[in-house]
Amino acid sequence: MPMAGKALYPHLLEPLDLGFTTLRNRCIMGSMHTRIELLDNSIDREAAYYAERAKGEVGLIVTGGYAPNPYGRMDEQSAVFNDAAQIADQKRITDAVHAEGGKICMQILHAGRYAKIPETVGASDLPTPINPVTPRALSNDEIEATIEDFAHTASLAQQAGYDGVEIMGSEGYLITQFCASRTNNRDDEWGGSFENRTRFALDIMRRIRSRVGTDFIVIFRLSALDLVEDGFNRDETLRFAREIEATGVDIISTGIGWHEARIPTIAHVVPRGAWRSFVGQIKAAVSVPVAASNRINTPEIAESVIADGDADLVALARPMLADAYFMAKARQGRADEINSCIACNQACLDPIFGKSHASCLVNPAACREIEFEMKPVQTAKRIAVIGAGPGGLSFAVTAAERGHKITLYEADDAIGGQLRLARNVPGKEEFNETLRYYTRRLEVLGVNVRLGHKADADGLAAEAPAGSYDEIIIATGVHPRALDLDGADHSMVMSYADVLTGRAVPGRRVAIIGAGGIGFDVAEYLTAGRSAGEGSTQEFLAEWGVDMTHAGPGGLAEKPSVPRKSTHDVTLLQRKPSRMGRSLGLTTGWVNRTVLPQRGVKMIAGVDYHRIDDSGLHISVNGEDKLIEADSIVVCAGQEPSRGLHDALAVRGIKAHLIGGAHEAAELDAQRAIEQATRLALDI
Ligand code: NAP
Ligand code: SF4
Numbered sequence: 138m139p140m141a142g143k144a145l146y147p148h149l150l151e152p153l154d155l156g157f158t159t160l161r162n163r164c165i166m167g168s169m170h171t172r173i174e175l176l177d178n179s180i181d182r183e184a185a186y187y188a189e190r191a192k193g194e195v196g197l198i199v200t201g202g203y204a205p206n207p208y209g210r211m212d213e214q215s216a217v218f219n220d221a222a223q224i225a226d227q228k229r230i231t232d233a234v235h236a237e238g239g240k241i242c243m244q245i246l247h248a249g250r251y252a253k254i255p256e257t258v259g260a261s262d263l264p265t266p267i268n269p270v271t272p273r274a275l276s277n278d279e280i281e282a283t284i285e286d287f288a289h290t291a292s293l294a295q296q297a298g299y300d301g302v303e304i305m306g307s308e309g310y311l312i313t314q315f316c317a318s319r320t321n322n323r324d325d326e327w328g329g330s331f332e333n334r335t336r337f338a339l340d341i342m343r344r345i346r347s348r349v350g351t352d353f354i355v356i357f358r359l360s361a362l363d364l365v366e367d368g369f370n371r372d373e374t375l376r377f378a379r380e381i382e383a384t385g386v387d388i389i390s391t392g393i394g395w396h397e398a399r400i401p402t403i404a405h406v407v408p409r410g411a412w413r414s415f416v417g418q419i420k421a422a423v424s425v426p427v428a429a430s431n432r433i434n435t436p437e438i439a440e441s442v443i444a445d446g447d448a449d450l451v452a453l454a455r456p457m458l459a460d461a462y463f464m465a466k467a468r469q470g471r472a473d474e475i476n477s478c479i480a481c482n483q484a485c486l487d488p489i490f491g492k493s494h495a496s497c498l499v500n501p502a503a504c505r506e507i508e509f510e511m512k513p514v515q516t517a518k519r520i521a522v523i524g525a526g527p528g529g530l531s532f533a534v535t536a537a538e539r540g541h542k543i544t545l546y547e548a549d550d551a552i553g554g555q556l557r558l559a560r561n562v563p564g565k566e567e568f569n570e571t572l573r574y575y576t577r578r579l580e581v582l583g584v585n586v587r588l589g590h591k592a593d594a595d596g597l598a599a600e601a602p603a604g605s606y607d608e609i610i611i612a613t614g615v616h617p618r619a620l621d622l623d624g625a626d627h628s629m630v631m632s633y634a635d636v637l638t639g640r641a642v643p644g645r646r647v648a649i650i651g652a653g654g655i656g657f658d659v660a661e662y663l664t665a666g667r668s669a670g671e672g673s674t675q676e677f678l679a680e681w682g683v684d685m686t687h688a689g690p691g692g693l694a695e696k697p698s699v700p701r702k703s704t705h706d707v708t709l710l711q712r713k714p715s716r717m718g719r720s721l722g723l724t725t726g727w728v729n730r731t732v733l734p735q736r737g738v739k740m741i742a743g744v745d746y747h748r749i750d751d752s753g754l755h756i757s758v759n760g761e762d763k764l765i766e767a768d769s770i771v772v773c774a775g776q777e778p779s780r781g782l783h784d785a786l787a788v789r790g791i792k793a794h795l796i797g798g799a800h801e802a803a804e805l806d807a808q809r810a811i812e813q814a815t816r817l818a819l820d821i
Contacts, residue, residue, distance in 0.1 A: 142468040146436050148443040150468055153196065153426060153450065155387050157352040158300065160196040160240065160450075163443055164464050165390065167430050167454035168199040168244040168303060168358070169485070171504050172494040174216045178507070180226045184233035185506040191239025193462035198239060199303045199356070199390075199452070200230075202246025205286035208258045209247030209311065218243070218290050224297045231298035242301040242354055243294040245287055249311030250320070251396060260314045260321040260328065260337075267397045280327055280337060283311075288344040291355075301354025301387070304341060309395030312338045313360055316377065319367035335377055342384035354388070357381045361391040361415045364398035364683065368691030375422040382423045390428040390452050391416045398691075400681045403455070404725045405480040406564040407432045410442055411674045415687060417447035428452045434459075434478045434567070436467035453478075458485055458497040458504070473577045476500055479567035484808050487723045499571055501812040509819060514540040518607040518821070521546065523592045523782060526554020528797025528810035529612030530575040535818035537582035544606075545584055548591040552576060554614050555798075556807065558637040562658045563665035563672065594785035608794065608821060611783040612814065615776035615798035620650065624749030625772075633659050633773045644768025645705055648754045650746065651773035652711040653720050654806070657729045659771050660709050664736040666701035676701070680732070700735040707738045708765050710756065714743035741765075778802040794821075 143150050153160040173182050187198050203218040204210045210217060218227070227243075234241040250259035250272035258279070259272030275283065291302045306312040314320040315337040321328045327337055338357075346355055359378055363369055369377065378389060393412045394402040401407050409432050416429040429448035433439050439451040456463055459478040466475050476499050484498040495504050502509035517540050522533045525547035533545045551557065553572050560568035579586055597609060617632045619625070633655050635641035647663055649656050667676075678685060682698035689695060711717060717740040718730045734740070747755040753767040778799050786793050794817060797810035 142436070142470045142472070145470060145472070146440040146467055149436055149440045149451070155354065155426075158240070158354065161194065161238075162196040162464055162468075163450040164196045164439065165428055165450055165452040166190050166195045166198040166457040167390070167452035168201055168246075168305070169454040169458070169495065170201045170211065170489050172214070172489050173504055175214055175494055180229055182504070182507055184230045186504055187230060187241060188233040188237050188239070189461040189506050190457050191234045191237035191241070192465075193460075194464040194468060195239065195457060196450070196464070197300070197354075198234060198241040200241065200243050202244045202305055203290065205245050205247055205290040206283065208252065208254075208256070209249070209283075209286075210252055210254055211246075211248045212253040218245075218293060219286060221293060221296070224293060227294070227297035227299070235298070240300040240354075242303050242356060243290075243297075243299045244303040244305055244358075245290050245294075246305035247283065247287070247311035249314045251310060259311065261323055263320050263322065265309075265320075265397050274323070277325060277327070284337070284340050284344055287341045288348045291345045292348050295349050295353055301356065302345065302349070303356035303358055303390060304345065305358050306338055306381075307358045307360035307392030309363075309365070309397055312341070313363070313395065317363065317365075317368050319365060331373060331376070335380065338377075339380055339384055342381060342386060346385040351385075355386050356388040356390050357386045358390045358392050359419070360393070360395070361419055362393050362412065362683075362687060363691040364394035364400045364402070364693065365691045366693065368395070370690050370692075371418060371687035374687070375418065378419045378423050382425050386425060388426050388428060388450070389419065389423060391419060391430060391448075393431045399731070400683060401725075401728045403431050403480060404482060404728050405567055406677070406728055407480070408672065408674045408677050409434065409438045411677060413442050413445075413447040414685070415692070416442075418687065420446065420448055426450055430454070432480060434480065435475070435570075436463075436472045455480070455485055455497075458495065459500050461503075473573065474581065476574045477567065477570035479565075479571060481722070482724045483722055483806070490723050496812075498808040498811065499574075501815045509815070511535075511538060511819070517541050519605055520544070520608045520610060520821070521592070521597060521606045522610040522612060523597075524554065524612035524614050524797070524799070525549075525552035525586070526612060526614045526797060526810065527556055527807040528614070528799075528814040529554070529610065530579075531811040532610055532612065532796065532814035532818045533584050534575060534578045534582065535815050536821060537579075537584050539818065541821070543584045545579065545586045546590050546592040547586070547588050550589045552579070552586070552588070558634060559658070561637045561639075561669050562662050563667055563669050564661065565658070566669045592782065594782060594789060594791075597786060598789050598791055609786065609791065610817070611780070611786075611793045611795045611799050612797045612810075613779045613782055613799045615802045616779050617772065618774045618777050620772050620774060622746050622749060627749045627770075629768060630749060630770045630772060633771055636771050637662060643705065643771060646753075646766055646768045647705050647707045648765045648767040648770045649707060649709045649773055650754070650770060651775065652709045652717050652740070652742075653773065653775060656709055656711075656773035657718060657721060657733070659773055660707050660733050660738050661729060663705040663707055664701075664703035664733065664738055666703055666736075698735075700732070703736040708767070709733070709738055709740045710744045710754075710765070711742050712744055712746070717742055776802045
């Protein structure tokens with residue numbers, strides 16, 4: 138019998154009394170842009186998406202941002218909520234959440250100069266490095282009108298049944314742009330002094346409170362740390378927090394870093410709970426409840442942030458995509474069944490910036506609750522799944538959840554496939570959580586897992602189709618592509634799989650052939666100066682130039698950042714002439730592209746490979762011959778599908794479903810494998 142959650146997470150599961158209403162626990166579902174609004178039946182989809190999280194027992198939901206007027210939209214397709222005619226649709230969302238016993242606040246966000254629309258507006262006409270459009274400075278009348286627009290949207294939200302609103306005042310959006318001298322060079326009553334720069338935020342909050350009355354949750358999302366030059370220092374941040382408190386907010390929820398900051402704040406390289414001490418300073422300065430966010434992805438870390446007094450609540454955004462039942466499982470003492478967010482951004486943030494909509498790598502049903510509905514089966518099938526990599530695992534778990542009888546064969550002595558390699562890369566330790574999740578779910582669901590068993594065609598043929606199995610799923614994955622090069626069999630040549638498992642130990646000078654995701658991972662593995670699972674928040678902050686005391690503007694350290702010491706001299710090579718690392722994630726790739734050169738990694742594009750011999754790797758670039766002197770050459774040249782079993786079954790006339798890398802290795806990633814497998818398991 139699992140230990141009841143209340144004994145394990147007493148602070149996290151403690152209700153929060155706001156006076157006029159009580160949250161059932163200390164977990165907020167943090168606001169996140171999903172762009173569900175781009176899809177057909179978007180209101181039904183949003184209602185299902187939020188209702189699922191309410192059913193999963195989160196204490197309070199905050200929606201993705203709604204603009205208070207058209208200028209505040211993130212882009213031309215983003216949602217504006219400024220018309221009473223929209224109330225009926227919004228009420229369908231709030232009704233769905235309330236029917237599941239949840240509470241929901243609407244976030245109101247004005248993007249300011251981050252808006253990707255033809256005419257952007259800002260506190261001043263100062264451009265941002267992350268938007269090519271230069272903003273127009275708002276006039277005095279427009280500022281007054283914008284304050285009124287915020288209050289109007291809050292009032293509409295109240296009429297639509299929302300339990301409250303959150304005002305987005307962090308991450309570098311319009312309100313933050315007014316606050317910081319970095320983005321505000323006005324010389325009128327809205328610029329110059331601290332009082333003038335913060336007036337916009339304070340006026341909005343006062344106007345909203347007077348419009349919605351007292352029995353309505355008002356949250357201000359405050360930047361605990363700007364991480365940009367000329368951002369707030371600690372004293373300004375704390376003073377601002379106290380002034381925001383005085384406007385009558387119920388909760389201060391904190392954000393970390395402007396979007397244009399060149400310091401990762403939520404990516405996988407950020408240690409769990411890395412920002413909690415900055416939030417703790419705000420909590421110590423005010424009396425209203427304060428929420429912490431960013432890289433809090435387990436009930437344990439959430440509990441410790443609250444128990445240690447750094448915050449009163451936690452706001453989890455991506456972890457709520459990864460598992461809608463995060464809080465229910467925590468309460469039931471089933472935290473080992475939580476599908477944890479691995480901070481990859483691959484299926485949530487990256488698609489949003491690529492103009493698609495969010496989902497989740499580990500939970501492809503996120504934001505697609507309607508189409509991924511879990512229907513129990515009428516007649517259970519006996520299904521053999523061959524291969525326990527991401528595809529095989531997700532098929533096995535989803536099909537077993539529906540009621541099918543699954544036998545999962547894995548030739549290795551452990552489940553995981555490529556996930557077991559990825560977790561050894563420093564910064565990608567979160568893959569251990571994915572393995573923990575699958576291990577536990579297989580156990581709970583009673584899947585027959587046969588490790589160290591290489592299923593062969595003869596054995597399966599004896600059991601299918603008339604025998605034991607009704608269906609066979611081939612998820613046999615991939616194998617590293619061999620190098621077709623003179624000297625490829627030299628003793629210094631090794632595959633990435635050997636390096637990442639520790640079977641091969643490269644010498645000091647390393648040439649990496651292939652600069653896709655895995656080439657970059659190997660470069661990180663060799664130069665991080667730490668093993669996966671090691672490293673501290675202090676080291677991370679030092680490496681990225683963050684001042685723990687937050688004494689100076691933006692919390693940036695006066696001294697330059699401190700690169701970790703690399704034990705290897707690495708050269709990363711690709712044949713394409715294009716920029717290195719283009720295939721990396723949109724919102725995470727820049728992190729690798731920033732740190733690797735700092736650690737001395739040389740990157741060479743447009744390479745022709747000629748041969749390998751005792752002196753190293755012979756190449757030419759732009760027709761000029763070069764020698765990369767190396768002790769070891771690591772091949773990261775992609776993968777080929779492992780389809781031998783599928784083909785052998787086909788010869789015997791036995792049909793099998795081919796999924797994941799075995800289906801198509803090109804550009805294979807865990808996201809595609811898991812989504813494909815889950816869709817099949819929901820259909821079979
Ligand atoms: P990949 O992304 O396909 O990269 C392999 C690279 O090797 C190619 O870009 C290619 O670049 C080079 N190559 C291909 N054939 C070659 C040959 N015969 N000889 C020499 N070079 C050759 O594959 P991967 O790096 O193994 O990654 C596999 C999948 O996992 C990808 O979908 C990737 O997105 C995903 N992944 C992503 C990340 C991440 O985003 N951080 C990390 C790990 C894995 P040139 O032809 O230009 O040399
Ligand atoms: Fe977390 Fe990755 Fe899922 Fe985004 S896609 S919610 S970062 S696991």
